[in-house]
Amino acid sequence: MSAPAGPVRVAVVxxxxxxxxxxxxxxxxxPDLTVVGEAADGAAVPPLLARTRxxxxLMDVRMPAIDGLQxxxxxxxxxxxxxxxxxITTFEHDEYVYAALRAGASGFLLKRARPAEVLAAIRVVAAGESLLFPAAIRRLAAAYGSRTPPADLTDREAEVLRLMARGLSNAEIAERLVLGVQTVKTHVGNVLAKLGARDRTQAVIAAYESGFVSPS
Structure with missing residues (x-):
């Protein structure tokens, strides 16, 4: 997903x-962000998305009727x-948060985050990256993960996945491995395809769950 051409359109749930x-x-x-709608429950999300695109x-994880996971x-x-x-959550060590990340959420944000952190997080995911907190994801995977086996990755793809799990961007991975950014994007795409992952967050979760990546 590429960054939006105009102001990033944000909905708050x-x-x-x-x-x-x-x-x-x-x-x-x-000035580069705009709120296009709000909702107080997950049940209101489908019409909100259809109306505001x-x-x-920003999705609360715990809501009374339909939660953020659903x-x-x-x-x-x-x-x-x-x-x-x-x-958006009060506690990072939350099974609902982990399940939402596995379901395809691009990351999570604590409600106590500073305003600058909120704005930065929105910009990161709007640009097509995932908001990764490797230590938190590792702990969540240890607590709630299923320990599935890793995919059959090439040596280079495995190297790229390890750096993804440390939270490095494509540009940072390219610099570390002395590769072109487009080459790294190709490797990342291959990793996601082999893992059956929607995005980087799901790939990193799979890496931790399988034990392929462990704390350094």
Missing amino acids: DDEELVRIGLTAIISTA PDVV ATRHALATAAHPPRILI
Whole structure:
């Protein structure tokens, strides 16, 4: 997914009105971002997406009727223009957060994050990257993972996956391995295809679950 041509369109989904107001106020300070809609429950997400076509959705993980996990799965599977989804949560060590990442969310953001961190996170996922916190994902995988075997990767693909798991971007991987960025993009695409992963976050989760990548 490439970065949007104009301002990044953001939707905010949270059952706490104060959280929605706060996030909307933060996003509104950035000229390159715009809030196009809000919802208080996962049940309202499908019509919200159809009406506003956001690039990024900030999705609360725990909501009363339909939670963020169900809403994420449904949005990514059925939306005509699936958005990038950032899970917003109070606790990073949450089975719901981990399940949402496995379902295709691009990352997660803690509700105590500073305004600058919120804006940076939205820009990262809007640009097509994944918001990775390797240490947190490793702990989540250890607690909730299924220990599936790794795919049959080439040596170079394995090297790229290890660097992805450390949170490096394509440009950083290219610099580390002395490769062109386009070559790295090709390797990343091959890794995702072999792992059956939607994006980098799912690939990194698979790497940790399998034991292919472990703490250094």
